[in-house]
Amino acid sequence: MKPANLVVKRVLRGGSAAIAAMIIGAASLSFAQESVAVRAPLVVGALPFDDPNAAVWSSAVPATFPMSPQVHWPDRIQEVTVKDVIVRALHDGTQVAVLLEYADPSEDQDDAAAIEFMVGEKKAHFAHGQPMLQVEGGPVNIWFWKNKENKAVDMSAKGFGTLKPQAHQDVKAKGLYANGTWKIVFSRALVTEHPDEDMQVTLGEFIDVAFAVWDGRKDAAGELVEKGSQKAVSSWWYFRADAPPDYSSYLYAAMAVALALGFQFVLIRKLKKGQ
């Protein structure tokens, strides 16, 4: 009886550990954060760098982010034109393309938009990597597009007043205005040679991302209403370029099922022999 008892004890120990792990797993799922992320699926073939209306964009799930007037830093603004941005992204294993889309009643020369990423391991304040008093923050990488030139500027910042174009311009952008909607495609290599300045995409990993939009309309006095820090901004959200499909988990699960079946078979045999 003694060996049989030992086997039973081991089964119970293993079973309770498995059940405990499942309870913990279920609990952590129920506390999962309700964040929104831009997910870039891997696509085969050329990315639509110059075509925001290309059919392939439909393979990316659109993510919508609410926008607010920038209030963190003077000069502030009380109201902004753009209330939401819709974001899609694709990657082909070497390049990433991000499509920014938002409603704007008029096309203006000074219409502009930007995507901001954290750079490196240190957290950066969403307002241009503004220095924090108790936490050492990191820099941000800003991809800025303006309708006037219809091209991107690759920029870095670590606090207001430190924003500057990078020596290496790695980002491209092209905007298209139609039917009261801006569609702007930003693109870049997933990885660059300047990891201290540029966001680096590791497939499958989440990167903090934020958005900004300036409506280039002018007031009755001919002054720009939205300019500089007077803009629509989002909070930090997430961006992820999907890793290629990995089916190894199914293999591991099948092996675990086979082992558990074998264990049950041996256990029952031993118990019956013991009797």
Place this chain on the structure above:
Amino acid sequence: MGALGKPIIIMVGMYVFLKFVLPNIPGSAPLPSSLIVLYLLLTAAGIVILETVSRESKDAFWGPMQRFLTGENIGGLQAIRYGVFILFPLLVGWQTYSSTATSDSPPSESRTIHPAPPGEYTGLSNPVPNTPDNIMQGKGFYAAFCSPCHGVNFDGNGPAARGYNPRPANFADPTTIAMLQESYLFWRIKKGGVGLPIEGAPWKSAMPRWELELPDEWIWKIILGEYDGAHQSPRTWE
């Protein structure tokens, strides 16, 4: 199954107590799932030790399990026995898949909503007298500087609030300023989001660092206006 009935009742009772009774005891709080699991494992270990101290109790405890597993004279439980044999490998497979599959969820960020303030901001009393004039002035400053995000109704629902995550605090909610001292609000308004410690996730907060724009006296008046407007009172030690 008689010998197993008592342990099962104890385990179920323990779970019900930890999950549903303990959190309702005044001064207590809901237990994290990991702690509940730990307590249940300790209870199970205690039961096993107690039930196996003598040869008789050991046989009474393990015997029914062995009979169940071998299917010897268990009558109607045979179907359940086969069910266990099917379910156990499936659970093991599911758990293996869950622990090895790539997570599709963004990293979870736990943010402390009211982190501890620096020492110099604890226990300060409002130097501005709580008079109708000062409250009115405070409400005026609030309307100019705070209401775009925190709302004219002090409910955190101002016109500029929609894009911010975390949302601006709702002062009418009894779990915000009503739980805090005036000195805490003074710290939060003065230093803003960038003044938070790491557990407060300062990189996400849009709250301005008002000490760069407003004199202390205005901040204290804003605090008077906020409590009055939100129909709340500051927490005191009395």
